[in-house]
Structures are given as structure tokens and as C-alpha cells.
Amino acid sequence: MSQTQLESGIGQVPVTSILGVDVSKLDMQGTVQVLERAVASRRPHQIITANPIMIMAALDSEDNMRSMREAELIVPDGAGVVWAAEELGDPVAERVPGIDLLHALMKRGEELGWTAYLLGAAEEVVQEAASRLQKQYPKVRIVGVRNGYFGEAENAGVIESIRQSQPDLLFVARDAKTQEPWIARHKQELGVPVIMGVGGSFDVISGKSKRAPVFLQKLRLEWFYRLAKEPSRLPRMMALPRFMKLVKKTKKNMQ
Template sequence: MSQMQNDAGIGRVPVTSIFGVNVSKLDMKGTVAVLERAVASKKPHQVITANPIMIMAALESEENMRAMREAELIVPDGAGVVWAAEEFGDPVAERVAGFDLLHELMKRGEELGWTAYLLGAAEEVVQEAAGRLQKQYPKVRIVGVRNGYFGAPENAGVIESIRQAQPDLLFVARDAKTQEPWIARHKHELGASVIMGVGGSFDVISGKTKRAPIFMQKLRLEWFYRLAKEPSRLPRMMALPQFMRKVKKAKKSME
């Protein structure tokens, strides 16, 4: 079992390496415990919820790979990542879906009086998501809400508003190409302890879209459900068979 040493306050995390990306082997409970220490440390921690598409993007983009390698914690969000770890003979404890981790952190925040900031998605979506989360977790103070549609001219102002709020948890929902590199570039300026990319989670929380049924999640078919609902995702999803072929080829070369 390999371990990743983290000097920012969360200690050692057991990891499995998937094409140079160190993915945490902790289960959900262990992940939340580690991130509780991260909040207590008052130091920035980037949490990446990794799926096969993100790993393939990292293999093709130096900036994405740098974000992966510099992240304090990478959790196995995608079923394909869990499968790859099994194929390589170094399995993770379980899938740690980013959507579920967000809610588990909010639950812990209820007990410990944490604060949260929501950044990303369209204005009506992020506002609705914030309202629903505040109602569900009233003891977590949501100290800021901002849509994800901003470019370089607005960047400094967005960073400053987050830094002034000093949230314990910063959830970022931007497009796949922007999300992780943006967090990696600015995490030391943001004044947040746990900074996690959450993809389309605000869409689900706000009610704009629905998550796959539990039985499809258990069958590791959540990707198929999303594709059926959003056919426009097909070009992006083509990375999945590429990833599977790459895993099979790598496994064969290990035998």
C-alpha cells in the first residue's frame, strides 16, 4: 500500500496510482475525517473528485496533470476509477462520489459550525442550490454565492470576495476544462480550507437535473444515465472507452 504524505495538516493518506494520479483509498467516513483535519488546519486543500475523463484529460494536458499532482486529496468519484484500481490489483475502499461527499461535509459542518461558499453554475442555479442547502443544513453558514461565468478581468474580484469571506468549505462548479486548473492556480489566495470541484452538483441540488437512480449508481451506470439525459455529452464520454482500453493494455503489460 502506497501512502501520500501531506504537509498541510491531514497526515498520511493511503493511495493507489492510476497512470501517475494518486487516488485516495479511503472510504467516505475516512475521507470526511481527513477533511475535518484539513478544515482545522486552516490551510488550503484542493480536493479533486476524479473520474476517467479527468484522468485522460490530465494525460493530455500538462496543466491538468499538474493540478492532479499538486492536489492535497483525490477521491475516486467515477466508477471507472474504482474499476481501474481493481484491475491494477490495488483497489480503493469504495467509490467516494463528489455529490455525496459534498453532503457529508455539510452534515459535519452542521456539528462543527463550519461556513461554506458556493461558486459556479448559472446565477439562478447556484442561488437555488444555496437556498436549498441552507435550508437542509441551517447550522452551516453560507457566506457567499457567485455564478461561474467570469473570465480573467473578473478573476481578482472573485478571488477577493472569497478571501474576505474565509469559508471553511469552498465548492466550485465550473466547466471541466476550467475547474481544477483554476482551483490549483488560486488555492493559496482564496482563504478557504477545503476547496472542492463539484461539477454538475449544483444542477442536481437546485432541481435543474436529476441524479441517476440508486440501482444505476450501484451498477456503476451513472455515466450512462447522464449520457441518456444529455446526449450532448457524447464527445466527452468517448474518453471512457479510451480509458478502459488503456487500463487493459497496462494490465496486460504488468502480467
């Protein structure tokens, strides 16, 4: 079992290496416990919810790989990541989907009086997601909401707004190319204890899109459901065969 020491000193996390990316082996409960300590530390932590497409993007982009290597915690969001860990003989405890981790953190935040900030997606989507989360978790104070449509010129204002709000949790839903590198570049300025990229989670929470049925999630076919609903995702999905081929090659070289 390999381990990584979180920079903030909040403890060691068992990890498995998938194509050079260290992914946490903790289950959902263990992940929430680690992030509870992160909040208590008041030091910024980037949490990446990794899937095969993100790992392939890291292999293809120095910026994305730097984000992966500098992140304090990478959790196995995608079913393909769970499969890869099993294939390489060092499995994770379970899949830790980003949207489920968001809800688990909000639930824990209810008990501990945390605050949250939502950044990303379209204005009507993030506002509706904030409204629904506030109703579901009334004891978590949502201290800020901002859409994800801003460029470099607006960065300073967005960051200052978040700093002034002093949230315990910052959920970021921006496009795949921007999300993790943006968090990595600005996490120290942001100063938020837990900063997590959540992809399309606000779309699901707001009701704009639907998540795959539970039986498909259990069969690890959530990706197929999303592809069927959004055929425009096909070019991105072409990274999956490459990912599987690389994992198989790595496994062969290990034998």
C-alpha cells in the first residue's frame, strides 16, 4: 500500500498509482473525514474528482498534469478509474462520485456549521442549484454564488469575492479544460480549505439534466447514459479506448 502525505499535515492517505496519477483508495466516509480535517486546518486543498478522460488530459497536457500532481487529494470519480485500479492490482475501496461527495460534504457541513460558495455553470443553473442545496441543507450557509462565465480580466474580482466570503467549501463547475488548472493556479489566493471541481453537478442538482438511473451507476455505465443523452460528448469519450489500452499495457509491463 503506497501512501501520500497531505501537505497540510492532516494525515496520510492511501493511494494507488494510475498512469502516474495518485488516486485515493479511501471510501466515501474516509474521504469526508479527511476533508473535515482539511476544513479544520484552514489551509487550501484542491480536491480533484478524477475520471479516465481527465487522466488522459493530464498525460496530454503539462498544465493538467501539474494540476494533478499539485492537488492535495484525487478521488476515483469515474468507473474507469475504479476498473483501472483493479486491473493494476491495487484497487480502491469504492467509487467516490463528485456529486455524491458534494452532498456528503454538505451533510457533514450541516452538523458542523460550515459555509459554502458555488462557482460555475450558467447563471440560472448555479442560482437554482444554490436554492435547492440551501433548502436541502438549511444549516449550511451558502455565502456566495457566481456563474462560471468569466475570463482572465475578471479573475481578480472573482477571487476577491470568494476571499471576502470566507467559505469552508468552494465548489467549482467550469469547463473541463479550465476547471482544474484554474483551481491549481489560484488556490493559495482563494484560501478556501476545500476547493473541489464538480463538473456538471450543478446541472443535475438544478434539475437541468438527469443523472443515470441507480442500476446503471451500479453497473458502472453512467458514462454510457451521459453519452446517450449528450452525443456531443463523443469526441471526449474517444479518450476511453486509449486509457484502457494504456492500462492494459502498463499491467503487461508489470508482469
